[in-house]
Structures are given as structure tokens and as C-alpha cells.
Amino acid sequence: MPAPTQFTEFIDEHVDSFIQRLANAVAIPSISGNAQHRQDVFKMASWLQGELNTLGVETKQVDLGKHVMDGEELQLPPAILGRIGNDPRKKTVLVYGHYDVQPAEQSDGWDTEPFKLVVDEKTGRLIGRGSTDDKGPILGWLNVLEAHKTVGLELPVNMRFCFEGMEESGSEGLDDLIKSETAKGTAGFFDNVDCVCISDNYWLNSRTPCITYGLRGLAYFKVTVSGPARDLHSGVFGRTVHEPMTDLVQIMSKLVATDGTILVPGVDDMVSAADAEEKKIYDVLDYSIQDVEDAAGGKIALSDDKATVLMGRMRNPSLSLHGIEGAFYGPGAKTVIPASVSGKFSIRLVPPQTPDAVEPLVFKYIESEFAKLNTKNKLKIENLHGGKPWVADFKHWNYEAARRATELVYKRSPDLTREGGSIPVTLTFAESLGVNVLLLPMGRGDDGAHSTNEKLDKSNFIEGTKLLGTYLYEVAAITA
Numbered sequence: 001m002p003a004p005t006q007f008t009e010f011i012d013e014h015v016d017s018f019i020q021r022l023a024n025a026v027a028i029p030s031i032s033g034n035a036q037h038r039q040d041v042f043k044m045a046s047w048l049q050g051e052l053n054t055l056g057v058e059t060k061q062v063d064l065g066k067h068v069m070d071g072e073e074l075q076l077p078p079a080i081l082g083r084i085g086n087d088p089r090k091k092t093v094l095v096y097g098h099y100d101v102q103p104a105e106q107s108d109g110w111d112t113e114p115f116k117l118v119v120d121e122k123t124g125r126l127i128g129r130g131s132t133d134d135k136g137p138i139l140g141w142l143n144v145l146e147a148h149k150t151v152g153l154e155l156p157v158n159m160r161f162c163f164e165g166m167e168e169s170g171s172e173g174l175d176d177l178i179k180s181e182t183a184k185g186t187a188g189f190f191d192n193v194d195c196v197c198i199s200d201n202y203w204l205n206s207r208t209p210c211i212t213y214g215l216r217g218l219a220y221f222k223v224t225v226s227g228p229a230r231d232l233h234s235g236v237f238g239r240t241v242h243e244p245m246t247d248l249v250q251i252m253s254k255l256v257a258t259d260g261t262i263l264v265p266g267v268d269d270m271v272s273a274a275d276a277e278e279k280k281i282y283d284v285l286d287y288s289i290q291d292v293e294d295a296a297g298g299k300i301a302l303s304d305d306k307a308t309v310l311m312g313r314m315r316n317p318s319l320s321l322h323g324i325e326g327a328f329y330g331p332g333a334k335t336v337i338p339a340s341v342s343g344k345f346s347i348r349l350v351p352p353q354t355p356d357a358v359e360p361l362v363f364k365y366i367e368s369e370f371a372k373l374n375t376k377n378k379l380k381i382e383n384l385h386g387g388k389p390w391v392a393d394f395k396h397w398n399y400e401a402a403r404r405a406t407e408l409v410y411k412r413s414p415d416l417t418r419e420g421g422s423i424p425v426t427l428t429f430a431e432s433l434g435v436n437v438l439l440l441p442m443g444r445g446d447d448g449a450h451s452t453n454e455k456l457d458k459s460n461f462i463e464g465t466k467l468l469g470t471y472l473y474e475v476a477a478i479t480a
């Protein structure tokens with residue numbers, strides 16, 4: 001059932017005000033992973049709650065308690081739970097999104113100020129941190145609500161919203177909230193939800209819309225090597241003491257091979273190799289080596305074989321080195337021996353891997369490699385956060401509704417994908433609510449989420465808004 005023309009016309013006629021709302025959202029640097037920005041995450045929560053209330057959504061902020069980050073105790077940003085519609089004859093769709101963002105500074109290599117949305121009229125790009133991950137998609141839902149309210153259209157389904165402000169930092173507190181709201185024998189906020197829709201991922205390329213039925217899990221580690229009581233002069237102490245950075249670099253170099261093979265024994269082995277039948281799934285997807293290289297901005301694909309590259313992202317685990325805290329990294333030539341350095345790396349997990357199964361393998365391996373260094377420095381390993389992988393039943397009516405909506409809006413069939421990123425709460429929704437979960441992305445594969453010059457194409461914002469609205473009508477039309 002196509003969405004009413006008044007809906008799509010309203011969207012086309014209000015592009016400028018939708019972009020202005022996105023600019024207002026991007027202007028709040030709601031970085032969850034940095035203690036100095038915690039007040040901005042709260043500000044973003046209030047802003048979002050205000051917008052939802054104006055659009056007729058009944059909301060509450062749920063306090064998720066406190067946590068410790070970088071040695072500091074901090075209040076967790078609230079979850080925003082919203083409700084509109086309570087008609088027992090209609091289906092109920094739960095929408096999840098996150099209002100926090102990754103850190104960004106212009107000095108990281110951005111061409112523009114990250115928290116000022118830039119509308120590039122030449123390319124049609126809306127550039128700014130959070131434009132595609134995940135403020136644009138969240139605002140897509142607000143656009144849908146605004147269109148219905150202003151035009152006087154009834155929503156075809158009841159809607160529930162769950163927006164969090166810690167997704168980029170491990171979704172702390174949210175699992176407990178979902179579990180308590182779905183505890184047996186009690187009436188909870190998620191009662192009567194028929195399906196879940198999450199818009200927080202990307203097309204495979206920049207041409208073909210997709211719907212997504214899998215996500216990788218995550219296990220994030222921090223390895224600290226320390227020795228001296230303070231930073232040292234390398235002229236005075238070089239070749240005189242064990243240097244933490246030298247030890248840490250040795251450890252970091254033994255985690256992953258340059259071809260992507262994970263060197264921690266047992267981790268790659270947990271996943272069976274794809275057979276010829278499975279490889280066909282990847283062969284039919286609209287994707288090329290050029291797509292991955294365009295999105296990465298360099299001719300650096302690990303293989304010339306499309307299926308191998310796609311499997312590397314969708315159905316195999318990966319280990320990435322992220323950074324070294326405490327190391328000298330500024331301009332100039334400081335001759336320091338850092339006293340304590342922490343290497344950060346994470347492993348993306350696929351079924352049957354779980355953070356609990358992988359953690360002991362990582363700890364054991366790093367401890368044994370560290371022992372081989374014969375150093376007098378000290379080692380500390382921490383698992384910072386993690387989440388299990390998720391795979392859904394894509395034959396469910398929820399997927400059928402998304403497929404039909406995509407065909408109506410984009411006039412083409414969507415790719416069916418698994419995503420390489422992680423949204424740990426997806427599995428919690430699937431397990432705790434016992435309903436089907438779907439990922440319906442708005443942005444393109446070259447949006448640069450988590451990267452410099454993150455963008456959302458204006459056409460994806462507008463057509464993506466129509467897609468989210470049309471999906472609701474398709475859900476309503478299904479009789480299952």
C-alpha cells in the first residue's frame with residue numbers, strides 16, 4: 001500500500017526545514033565517549049524529547065544510572081522512551097536510534113567544522129558529525145511524524161520509540177532497561193510491540209538501497225604497559241630501561257596480520273569457512289571492488305575478489321587496531337619515553353562467537369606474548385565493552401514490508417545484507433521482546449560514518465524519510 005500522496009508531497013515541500021532541523025541536531029556535540037561532552041549528550045536528549053513532544057509523542061526520560069569512564073564517575077545519558085497511538089486494531093512498530101555521536105575535531109582532517117552542518121549544493125551532501133550516524137535517520141522519523149500531524153493524516157500503525165545516548169560507547173544501561181521492561185508478569189513499555197525497525201547502518205554502495213538482517217558483535221580491549229614513574233628523557237634513559245612503548249608495539253604487532261588474519265589463536269577458528277553455496281549470496285550483491293575503494297578513499301582492498309571482500313565485512317570476524325593512549329602524537333619531535341601507554345583494539349564478532357568466548361583467548365595470548373618479551377614493565381588488559389552478533393529471519397513479514405516499501409520509493413529491489421558494524425542492543429530487542437528486528441538504512445556506503453567529513457546525501461535524507469513512512473504503511477497492510 002503506497003503512502004498517501006499528501007505524505008510524500010509534504011516531504012518534498014519541506015526539504016529546507018528538515019535540513020534546518022538536522023543542522024540544529026548536528027550543532028549539539030553529543031559525544032558519548034568523552035567526559036567533557038557529557039552535558040552535550042544530556043542537552044541533545046532534552047532537544048530530542050522536546051521535538052518528539054511537539055510532534056505529539058508522549059515521552060519519558062529514563063535514568064540509566066552511573067558509570068565510570070576514564071576513571072571518572074559519570075551520570076549515564078537517559079534513554080528516551082516515546083509512545084504515539086494505542087489502537088488495538090493496528091500493529092505496533094518500535095523504532096530504535098541513538099542520539100550520541102563519535103568524537104570529531106576539525107584537526108582530524110575535516111574540511112569543515114564537524115558540528116556545523118554544511119549543505120554542499122554542488123554535490124547535494126549534508127556534511128557534519130552525526131548526519132548519517134545516527135541523527136539523520138532519527139530525524140527521518142521526526143519528519144514522518146511532522147508530515148502526518150501537519151497534513152492531518154492518521155499514522156497507519158502505533159509507534160514506540162527508544163532512543164539512547166550511549167550507543168557509540170557500549171550502550172551501557174540500556175540492556176537492563178529493556179530486560180526490566182520485558183520481565184515476565186509485569187506490564188512494560190514494550191508490551192504489544194509487533195516488530196522493531198532500526199535505521200542505523202548503510203547501503204553497501206552509493207546506488208542500491210538495502211535491508212539488513214545481520215550485525216557483527218564486538219569485543220573492545222585496552223592493553224596498558226607501564227614502567228617508569230614518569231615520562232623520561234630518551235637521551236638519558238634510552239637503552240637504559242625497558243620502554244613501555246617498545247613493549248606495547250610488539251604486542252600490538254602480534255594481534256593481526258596485514259592480510260586481516262586474526263593471530264589470536266582460536267578466534268578465526270571458531271567460524272567455519274563459507275562453502276560454494278554460501279559464496280553465491282555475496283556474488284549477487286550489487287557491489288564491486290571499486291565501491292569499497294571509493295568508500296575508503298584509496299585503492300586498498302584486501303582482495304580483488306568481490307565475494308572475499310564482502311565476506312570480510314559481513315560473515316567473518318575482524319581485528320582492528322585503533323590507537324595508543326599516552327603516546328606522543330603531536331607535531332614536532334619530542335624526545336620522550338612515555339611512562340605508560342595503552343593500546344586499543346577491537347574484534348568484530350560473528351556467530352557463534354561471543355565476547356565471553358573470545359575474551360579468555362585474548363587475555364591468554366597477550367599474557368604469553370608479553371612474557372616472551374622478558375620485560376620488567378607491567379601489563380594490564382581490560383575488556384572495555386562488547387556485544388554479541390545478531391542474525392534475523394529475513395523471510396519474516398517485517399522484511400517483506402521493508403522490501404515493498406523500498407521498491408515503491410526507489411523503484412528497485414533492495415540488496416539483502418549483513419552489516420560489519422555493531423549495534424549490541426539489536427539482539428537484546430530480538431531476544432527480550434521475541435519479535436522480528438529489521439535494519440532499514442537511510443545512508444550510503446560512502447557516508448564516512450565515524451570518519452572525517454561524515455555526510456548524508458540530501459536525496460537519501462528525503463527519499464529515506466519517504467521510505468520510513470512508506471514502510472509503516474506496508475507493515476499496516478500486512479495481514480499476518
Ligand SMILES: NCC(=O)N[C@@H](Cc1c[nH]cn1)C(=O)O
Nearest residue numbers: 133167168169170200421422423
Ligand atoms: N551505527 C552503528 C555503530 O556505528 N555502532 C558502533 C558501536 C560501537 C561500539 N563501540 C563503539 N562503537 C560500531 O562501531 O559499530
Ligand SMILES: [Zn+2]
Nearest residue numbers: 098133134200
Ligand atoms: Zn550508529
Ligand SMILES: [Zn+2]
Nearest residue numbers: 133168449450
Ligand atoms: Zn556509529
